Amino acid sequence: MSELVRFEVEGGIGTIHLERPPVNALNFEVQDGLHAAALEATTRRDVWAVIIYGGQKVFAAGADVKEMQAMSYTDMVDRSVALQAALTAIARIPKPTVAAITGYALGAGCELTLACDFRVAADNAKLGQPEVALGVIPGAGGTQRLSRLIGPARAKDMIFTGRAVSAQEALRIGLVDEVVAPDEVYAAARRRVQGYVGGPAYAIRAAKEAIDRGLEVDLETGLEIERMQFAGVFATRDRDIGMASFVEHGPGKAQFEGR
Numbered sequence: 001m002s003e004l005v006r007f008e009v010e011g012g013i014g015t016i017h018l019e020r021p022p023v024n025a026l027n028f029e030v031q032d033g034l035h036a037a038a039l040e041a042t043t044r045r046d047v048w049a050v051i052i053y054g055g056q057k058v059f060a061a062g063a064d065v066k067e068m069q070a071m072s073y074t075d076m077v078d079r080s081v082a083l084q085a086a087l088t089a090i091a092r093i094p095k096p097t098v099a100a101i102t103g104y105a106l107g108a109g110c111e112l113t114l115a116c117d118f119r120v121a122a123d124n125a126k127l128g129q130p131e132v133a134l135g136v137i138p139g140a141g142g143t144q145r146l147s148r149l150i151g152p153a154r155a156k157d158m159i160f161t162g163r164a165v166s167a168q169e170a171l172r173i174g175l176v177d178e179v180v181a182p183d184e185v186y187a188a189a190r191r192r193v194q195g196y197v198g199g200p201a202y203a204i205r206a207a208k209e210a211i212d213r214g215l216e217v218d219l220e221t222g223l224e225i226e227r228m229q230f231a232g233v234f235a236t237r238d239r240d241i242g243m244a245s246f247v248e249h250g251p252g253k254a255q256f257e258g259r
Helices: 028-043 065-069 073-091 108-114 142-150 152-161 167-172 182-194 201-214 219-235 237-249
Strands: 005-010 013-018 049-053 097-101 104-106 118-122 126-128 164-166 178-180
Touching (some): 005 028, 013 028, 049 182, 073 108, 097 108, 097 182, 104 108, 108 126, 108 142, 126 167, 178 182, 201 237
Parallel strands (some): 013 049, 097 118
Antiparallel strands (some): 005 013
8 A cells, every 4th residue: 555545443443544745635646545445444344434534634635736737648548547446446445434524625635525425524624626727627536426416506516617615515515414623523534433333234335335326327226226235135144133133122232243
């Protein structure tokens, strides 16, 4: 994994730290580090949920423009595959994920937050897709994930104008889920996913898969995805534990094993 991306686990929660000061620009090395961290978070059985955190001052102020400026069309045809793959790997982590956003989350930084299940923002945070100011468009999921999250009209407004929205506006339009004081962002992100530690990991995994895959298809296909995931969790140990506990002791008392 890159020295610019650090993955640590504490109390069942994994944290992907972005460590490229001063603004955590997502250069190629960071992108590759995110991909590697996502794969580690996916495979580690001691990880029940994942936080992505850029530190107390800034989440990520975008891609590295200087690095991209010298690239040709064919260069970007090749590199854009790796860029999208990195953020798709984050989105496909089969566990609850939350972006802990301080300061700026712009361009690829905003797209990184969109790849998470939840977003907790500092009250001074700014989120946006300013790529049009560079004569380009979002290329790491912004046109797709943003429109699915806040609706096409609002996404077009943000992308066409390149304007950044405040944390308060982001909360109002559903771009973030919670706004807290800057020094509370990481703690709030941990609180949001703490309840998943020790839970029915494969049921949560199946639910995430059904929701995310279902959003990509028509209703009938989505229902079939749900049906298959629903039937599949009957093969898990946690299903046995959960139903036996409910019958014997009532709801909310099961002690799951995560398998």
